[in-house]
Amino acid sequence: MKKHHPDIRDLVYVHLNQNDQYVLSYGIEFAEFAAAFSDTLNPLLLLKHQFDDGDFNMHTLLEYCPTNRIKKLADDDIYGYGDFCWIDFAEEEGLNELTGQEIAELLYLGHHKQHLKLPFYNKLGNRFVYLAHDDGFFNKIYYRSFKDFFQLLSQALSSKLGELKLEKSILGIKKKRLYPPINKEILLSLTPFIKEGICISLRDVDHQRSRLEIPVWVIGDFASMDDMYEEYEQISGENCHAKIIFDKKTKEWKLTVI
Template identity: 40%
Template sequence: MSGGSDLIKDIIYINGDRRNHCFLTSGITFREFAGNIPSPLQSLLLLKHNFEWTDLNYHTLLEYVEEENVQRLIAADVEQFGEFCWVDVDDINDLDELEPAEIAELLYLAHKKEPIGKPFFPLLKNKYVYLSRDDGWYNKVYYRRLQDFSAMLSKVIPYKLGSFGRRRLLLFQKTRIYPAISKDIMEQLLPYAEDGLLFDLSHKDDSRRGLEIPLFVIGSFSGTDDILENLSEVKREASERAWLIFDKKDQEWKLSFE
């Protein structure tokens, strides 16, 4: 990880596997993920973490966060945890019913960042498997429902644009709020995510027509540093380019391919 770099805040990189409902992302933090998924997180079984507001489940010898402390976790500096891995749990009491083989699968999941079999546990009814190193730099997430990833991304991009606005505007000025990206646009974008899709928010163009964000299909990268250190070259060698445009007149997002 390139310590202290703000560049990661200005890009979103997605390398997805739609068949397995798995998406590797850079540029989306746990806080941004948790704030933009379709329904709030409740109880979480922590597999790797450095969070203090936890309870211990004596059957699994793993720590968990109850719903009352989830907001503390979302507010924490998760990037400083190093590795941060969890699965959500429908009912915390179900942890006591896990078989030894299921506990072993959970430990393997956190250690190897991939499942032995399926990443979803019928007993836990988990919607997500969240596996990260240096949160926001390397996040690998399995989604039970593919549409939950689309819904999250459709809100994260406008959310990040608003966040950037707050950094630059004076206190008395209002932050511009952008609507979520439509389902139709997201359905067009997702196939490109499987080939490595880069949103370059740092080079957005705010014109009279609207806000235009350049997109690049750049292929697979094992680390975010490889992208950021060679960003100009990576974009120049992109196999496809497009623009995600917020049309000020129509007040909606549009997609334009070069």
């Protein structure tokens, strides 16, 4: 039985499947995804959703979210939708050119969260296919370019860190501390580990006077996020495989592989 972990935001699991061009993840939500690509996201053709402010496309008989409403969608209780699946598209013209076979492939994607053929369509010019169940708990995202995945990871991790470590000001009001995005080169060098499946644990950050150390464990390939979480609970008592380190003085990130 699936549990919702209340601390979903401070543990990130990512597993990259290079051949099929997708990443399985736990701990990163659509709001963080939308923030990472806020200026560049195309409209979203909604395959599974409960958003009540979409527009209707007559050809596919599906609703879509125009770019100017993506922020509204991101602010919604997407976790509460259950299934949340979409594919982006450049022009509505492209939607109207889809064949019955292609529409069937899209419906299969939304229903089964797996592809019949790699889901990148020239007619749509899509960068992503986003397939989630209990958004943030189980997410499977197809990337036309993995550069986008590393951009998301670098921004989501630094943003989460800022939210977790709220600093008290002189007046006692908690304020968010801002951290620069983690250099993509650092995350790219973790690729061999990410292909195996890693946990990046913000709850286990070691706060030192001059630096922060974020532990990374290689834990393997999981289709069930409950199984992944149990494995994390076992492995988190052991030495980690790498540390992402923030130097408070230079405000720079670096990586140590152990």
